[in-house]
Amino acid sequence: MSLEDGPLFFVGIDWAATAHAVCVLERTGRKVAAFTIEHTAAGFARLAARLDKLGDTELTAVAIERPDGRLVDALLEAGHPVMPVKPNAIKTWREAEVLSGAKSDPGDAHVIADYLRVRIHRLRPAVPYSGSTKAVRAVTRTRGDLVDARVAAVNQLAALLDAHWPGAKVIFASLSSAIALAFLTKYPTAASAASLTEKRLAAFCAKQGYSGKKPAAVLLARLRSAPAGTTDPDLSEGARVAVLAQVGVITALNTAIKDLDRAIAEKIDAHPDGEIFRSFPRAGTVNAAQILAEWGDAREAFGHPDAIAALAGITPVTKASGKQRGVSFRWACNKRLRQAITTFADNSRHASPWA
Structure with missing residues (x-):
């Protein structure tokens, strides 16, 4: 018997940070087993051993509210069909099936297993990605997180300068630039800048290799035209420590992002599909890697171009009832893929003469 004939057992796993509740149902809905495993190597081994006793792993389907992670990897490596399910779908299913409103981890595992048993024909099994794709995903996602962290750190620095030294915020175009960070250091x-003159500022810019087109006189005028900074000695000392701390954070983030940029270039060059994605008009290296990382190399998972478009959240959702009909934004999607695709769309229009 194959999976197409229907699994023999349905496993629901309620994922948590330290322990996972597991429920196993047979085709009729009868509960076969219910237990809890720790999020450890021993716990994973115990889960594998319990599921192996049910028979052919290909006929023991598993549903879990996560699309990836080490537990999902372990289940896929063992040969189980793994169906990622959306938490909102399980929440709605539980509210319809558990009329009392009772909720517990073992109860949620049972709800997930029953959801899988009833709706398996509508669910798509997770397809394991290759190691090279996982490597690209690891570095691109980490880079994205660090870029977000840098945006937050720059906003914090801007607020700090607004409160204590507004001129330093506007003298250079970007607070995260090397010249701005060197100036604040x-x-x-x-x-500390009370005795700064046009000549000294010009010498500083030359030493830093400033490539901006604004002469020192213009930069100094920006600095002096802003509201005056804090003059109280005690407050100035506190502001100095705080500003240098924020500068250190942003400098470290800049260095880490540059290191990841180099790693991304190496990973996508080594990927079998790297050349294809880098051929996208004006996708560049980082954006091409982001698209590849989220799209993946398991193309058989998408039966139609509309499927990948829906995953990326770039297709609208139509809601029609009676005489009313509306088209709305698609919220349920892979947010990282949507950002990658929309960034590519914006970049590619610069390579099109009619866009």
């Missing part, structure tokens, strides 16, 4: 407070 040398002049973290208004008091």
Whole structure:
């Protein structure tokens, strides 16, 4: 018997950080087993051993509210069909099936297993990605997280300068640039820049290799035209420490992002599909790697181009009832893939003469 004939057992796993509740149902809905495993190597081994006793792993389907992770990897490596299910879908199913509103981890595992048993024909099994694709995903996702962290750190630095030294915020175009960070390292407070002259500023810019087109006179005018900075000695000292701390955070993030950029270039060059994705008009290296990482190399998982478009959240959702009909934004999607695809769309229009 194959999976197409229907699994013999349906496993629901309620995922948690330290322990996972497991429920096993047979085709009729009768509960075969219910137990809890720890999120450890021993716990994973115990789960594998319990599921192996049920027979052919290909006929023991598993549903879990996660599309990836080490537990999902272990189940896929063991040969189980793994069906990622959406938490909102399980929540709605539980509310319809558990009228009392009772909720527990073992109860949720049972709900997930029953959802899988009833709706398996509508669910798509997870397809394991290759090691090279996982490597690209690891570095691109980490880079995305660090870019978000840098945006937050720059906003915090901007708020700090607004409160204590507004001029330092506007002298250069970007607070995360090397020249702006070097300036704040040398002049973290208004008091430290009190004796700054046009000649000294020009010398500083030359030493830093400033490539901006604004002469020192313009930059100094920006600095002096902003509201005056804090002059209280005690407050200035506190602001100095705070500014240097934020500068250190942003500098470290800049270095880490550059290191990841190099790693991304190496990973996509080594990927079998790297050349295909890098051929996208103006996708570049990082954006091409982001698309590849989220799209993956298991193309058989998408039966039609509309499927990948829906996954990326770039197709609208139509809601019609009676005489009313509306088209709305698609919220349920892979958010990272949507960002990658929309970034590519924006970049590619610059390579099109009619866009």
